[in-house]
Amino acid sequence: MARHWKPACLFAAMVCGLTILAGCDSGTTVQQTATINKPDDAAVSSGESTNTSAPVTVNTELTGSIDIDGSSTVYPISEAASASFIKQFPGVRPTVGKSGTGGGFKRFVTGEIDISDASRPITAEEFQACKKNGVGFIELPIAYDGLTIVVNPENVFCKSLTVDQLKQIFLADGGVKTWKDVDPSWPDKEIKFFVPGTDSGTFDYFKEVVAGKTGSIRGGMSTSEEDNVLVNGVAGDKFAIGFFGVAYFEQNTDKLRAVPVVNPESGEPVMPTTNTIEDGSYAPFSRPLFIYLNSKSVNKPQVERFIQYYLEQAPELARQTGYVALPESIYEQARNNFLDEVTGTHWLTAEMEKRGGPVTEVFVPENLSK
C-alpha cells in the first residue's frame, strides 16, 4: 500500500504547486477573467491617445480592497477599469463579480459591496431597501449598450426582426414554436432559446420593451447569468436565438450573427453599431449602463481614487470593451455628482414611478429623487 502513495503524493504536490502559482497570477484582481481588451478595435474607433498609453506612475501606497458585483453586461467595463487601475495602484485589490444586476443590488442594499454594476436603473423596491438600511448611493451612467439579438451564423433566413415578431417569439402567449410560425418562408424547426436569467438587468430591460408591464415572457428557455454560456449555446445550435449586451457579440462575431431590429418609427432594420446606438436609431434596444456607488465607500481612499479613474476613463473603456461612450455632458454631470456626493436616483420620480427617455433628458439635477 505504501508504494502507491508515492506517485499520488507527488501528483498532489504538483497540483498544489500549480494552484499556488496560478493563485499568484489571477487571484489578485478578479474572480473571473475574460479577454476584454481589444487594442486594435480601440485604436480604430478612438483615434486619439489617452492616459492608458501614457507612461504610468506607479503608486504602491494606496492599498485596500474594492468590492464590485452586479450586471454581467457591465462586467467587461468594470473589469477593464480595475485591470488598468491596478497597473497604477498595485496595492489595491478590486474584485469584480457578475451575479446579475438584481444579484448585485441584493448585496448593495445591505451595504455589503462598494459598487453595484447595473444594466438597468435601480428599481423602486431596491431604492426603498437602500433607504431602510441607511445606504446612500451615487448614480453614475457610464456607457450605452445596444441589447443585441443574436442567432447562429448558419441561420441565413432571419434577415431582420420587428418588435412584433420578437413579441411572437418571446411572449408566453406568442403561440410560436418553430421559425416557420414566425414567418412562413422560414424553416419548420423548433426555436431554441438562450437568454439571461431573470435576475439580470438585460432580461428586465428586454421584458419591459417586449412584454410591457402586463405581458409575460415564455417559459422553457435556457437561462444563465453567465453570458458566455449563452454565446456557446447559440453558437452551437443552428436554430437558436438569444440576446445580451453588444460587447458579448463584439467579442464573438465569428460565432454569432446579430439580427438587425426594425426601428418602430422609421421601419428600417438597424444593426447595433456605435453610430446607431449613439444616435438612438437602434431602437428600442439602446440603453444606458450604470454603476452605483455606496456613498459611505467614498470615504475609502482606494474606492474614491478608483471612481475618479473610472469616470475619467469611461469613454475609452466603453469603446475598448465594445460599448458606446455617452455624450461628454453626461460624464461631466456624473463627475460633478461624484465630487459633490449627490445621492439618489434620476430614473425614479418622487412617487417611485419609473422615468423613461434618453439619458440626456433623464440624467439632469431636476429629476433627482433622494
Add this chain to the structure above:
Amino acid sequence: MAIDTTVSPYRTGVRFRSLRGTYVREWFVRALLGGCSALSVLTTVGIVSVLFFEAYRFFEAPEVTFWGFITGTQWNPLMGAEKTFGVWALVSGTLIVSLIAMLFALPLGLVTAIYLSEYAHPRVRAILKPALEVLAGIPSVVYGFFALTVITPMLKIFSDGFSTYNATAAGLAVGILCIPIVSSLVEDALRAVPQSLRDGAYGLGATRFEVSIRVVVPAALSGIISAFLLAISRAVGETMIVALAAGSRPHLTLDPREDTQTMTGWMVQMALGDVSSFDLAYLSMYAVAALLFVITMVLTVSGNIVRSRYREVYQ
C-alpha cells in the same frame, strides 16, 4: 528481544502516583472525542431540519400543492404566464444523466476491478491503482469543462442532433468521475473473498476467467451491489458537471441529445443569486433538495442493507 521493564514506575513499585490526573485527562479526552462526533451528527441534523423546514414553507405557498410538485411535468418558476412547479422536469434530467453515467461507469468499473484484483501482475497494479486514484482526485469542475469542450464536440462529429449543452456529454463525464469509485469499492469486495475459494476452483481445473466470473464475483456480489448503489447516489448528487455541461432548460425529456436541467443544476442556478431570497423559486430549491436527499438516502441505506444482509461469511 528482552524487554527492559525496570524503567516502568508501576512495575518497580517505588513511585506510586495518584491516578486522579489520569482520570481527569481520560475524561477530558473522552469528552473531546465525543464532542467532535456529536458535532458532525448535529450538523447533519441541522442541515436536514433546515432542508425540510424550508421545503415546508415552500409547500405552504398557495401556488404550490404537494401533489402537483410530485406529479407535475412542467417546471417554470421564473418565466411564463403561469408559474408551475412540476418536479418531473428536473427529475427526468437527473435520471437521464445518471443513467448514461451508470451505463458507462458500472461495467467499466466492474471490469477494471476484476482485472486489478484477479488478473493484474502486482507491478501493473502498482501503477494502475494510483492512476485511478488520481482520476478520483480531479475536481469535478474540470470534468465539467472536459465534457463541454471535448466530449460535446466529439459527439457532434457523430450526430448533428446534439445540442451544445446535452445530457450525454454530462452523463459520460459523470461516468468517468464514478469509475474510480466503482472500481476501488468493487476491488475491495473482490479481494475480501478468501483465497481458499479460488484455490479450490483452480484445483478443480477452472480457468482464471471461470474463477473470476463463477466464483469470486458471486461470492462478492453483496459488496459489488452496494458499491453500485453508492456510485448511483454519487451520480445523482453530482452538481458541477451538470451545471456546466447539461444546460439549464428544465423540461421532461429522455432524449439524451437535448439540453436538460437536473435537480442539482437547478439548485446551483438558484443558489448563485438568480432570484430574491424571498421568492418562491428560491424556496423551491429546498423542496428539490429535500427530494434529492430522500433519493440518495434510500440508495445509501439500501446499499448498507444489501451489504449486511446478503454478505457471504467465510470463516
